[in-house]
Amino acid sequence: MSYGRMVSEEERLEAEIRSMLHKAATIDNLEDQKFGDRRGDELPDELANRQARLARNREAKAALEAEARQRAGEDSEPDTDPPGGDWIKPRRRQSKAGTPEAKAQRNFTDPDSRIMRSSNEDFLQAYNAQVAVDADSQVIVAATATNQAADAAHLISMVSQIESKVGEKPAELSADAGYFSEANVTWLLKQRIRPYIPPDKQRHGELRRVKSLRGPIPKQATLRDRMRRKLQIRRHAEPYQRREQSVKPVFGPILRNLAFRQFRLRGLPAVQGQQLLVCTVDNLLKLYGAKHVA
Structure with a gap:
């Protein structure tokens, strides 16, 4: 309301x-x-x-x-840019300082949830489920749920979770365009993690249709330009395209086999617990299947 x-x-x-x-x-x-x-x-x-x-x-x-x-x-605080500078502080509209807009909303039954846009452009009262998957085994190595719609804000915390659970940092990381920011790419490079994150939203198979570029990178190219060019080169485009065989297939069995299409609990702590439970069950099924195949 x-x-x-x-x-x-x-x-x-x-x-x-x-x-x-x-x-x-x-x-x-x-x-x-x-x-x-x-x-x-x-x-x-x-x-x-x-x-x-x-x-x-x-x-x-x-x-x-x-x-x-x-x-x-x-x-009222001065704006400060994070490393990389690819960040603009959003200007929030308010009728006057400290007073909500008349259109500001809050859900009575689940105040922790937020209105978010789904993949088919519908608006839902929802949470943002995050997972990180090992590209070779498709095992989920990090997971959480938040009430922040933007994905980019979660990249660093998810990588930190991977390191704490696996015991080491990933050698490379692929993510969709929603996770791109110059701050995120700069942080990954400082951690010696090779990033493959397109700065622009990609259509299915779009990178395959681009011919490899030749010649030196312009000196004035921004980090965004460099990442865009990097993913147009075949040897760098292929690691990103592996997402279609690593992360994306994880969601199918969860939706189909576990019939998990929405959170059935209210409140962020309960939703996070359900997210971890579902991911744990999915991992156990993968381990069980791998054991019997072997």
């Missing part, structure tokens, strides 16, 4: 509750006069429901206001 609707809904519910309380008190007095003073102090169902809705409305409204105040404080 939007913040503007929350404000009007709060006013409407308060007026209805006052009216119903007055009506209930009048009826109670009349019944006491007619039947005497007896137990009847339970609130009517319709009044109790409205009070519960009012409490949830106020809680969600307060949360949106707290987030707006926090953003206002962040926006």
